[in-house]
Amino acid sequence: MGVRQWFLGWPVIRQITGDDPLGRGSAVRSARTERTVPRTAQADSVTRSICPYCAVGCGQQVFVKDGAVTQIEGDPDSPISRGRLCPKGSASKQLVTSPSRVTKVLYRRPHGTDWDELPLDQAMEMIADRVLATREQTWQQRDDEGRTLRRTMGIASLGGATLDNEENYLMKKLYTAMGAVQIENQARI
Structure with a gap:
């Protein structure tokens, strides 16, 4: 391709000399543009x-x-x-x-410096055991004056902005059923 041919291939020159003076059609199209497809076009x-x-x-x-x-x-x-x-x-x-997304359960033992991989079932059992133990140790059935409390101050929940309304509803129900009273959410952008 000669210099003249290359120069005449510029979109601005095609726009000025061709039939597309506003540059909305053929003047701004190139072979590379024609080969371009949206990222979504090849989705299954x-x-x-x-x-x-x-x-x-x-x-x-x-x-x-x-x-x-x-x-x-x-x-x-x-x-x-x-x-x-x-x-x-x-x-x-x-x-x-994201390649940095954690896809396995990681656990750092007390006073440990390294993370260990755990099977999901084992991690869920550990969490359940700790929730039940904390609830048992911190349960308050009545206050000093004999008024019924039925609560635990040893468990709290702080939801984040990636939780939707349904998840927040279920968490509120779960923590209330466990006796927790500190249930908060930060759902702002």
């Missing part, structure tokens, strides 16, 4: 979901190829967000695809 499936970050409940479309999430975008059919996502929602793909 698209699943509708809800953004996990706050209680707003923005709709998301999750694009999957070969069993892996390839893209997450706002769902234009969502009556709540109408296809829009905040910066956190737009970056939510990182929740499932």
Whole structure:
């Protein structure tokens, strides 16, 4: 390709000399542009979901190829967000695809300096045992004046911004049933 041919291939020159003076069509298209396809075009499936970050409940479309999430975008059919996502929602793909995401149960023993991998069943049993022991040790049936309390001050819950309304509802029910009174949530962006 000569210099003249290369120069005439510039989009601005094609725009000025061609039939697309506003630069909205063929003047701005190139061979590379023609080969470009959206990241979502090759997805095997698209699943509708809800953004996990706050209680707003923005709709998301999750694009999957070969069993892996390839893209997450706002769902234009969502009556709540109408296809829009905040910066956190737009970056939510990182929740499932980040190489630094922990996917195994890690446990650091008391006074330990290293993390050990545990089977999920063992970790769940350890948590249940500790919750029951703490509740038993800190249970207050009555106060000093004989008034019924039925509570524990040894267990508390602090929810975060990645919990949705349903999860918060279930956590409130669970902790209340266990007798906890300190149940809080930070659900702001």
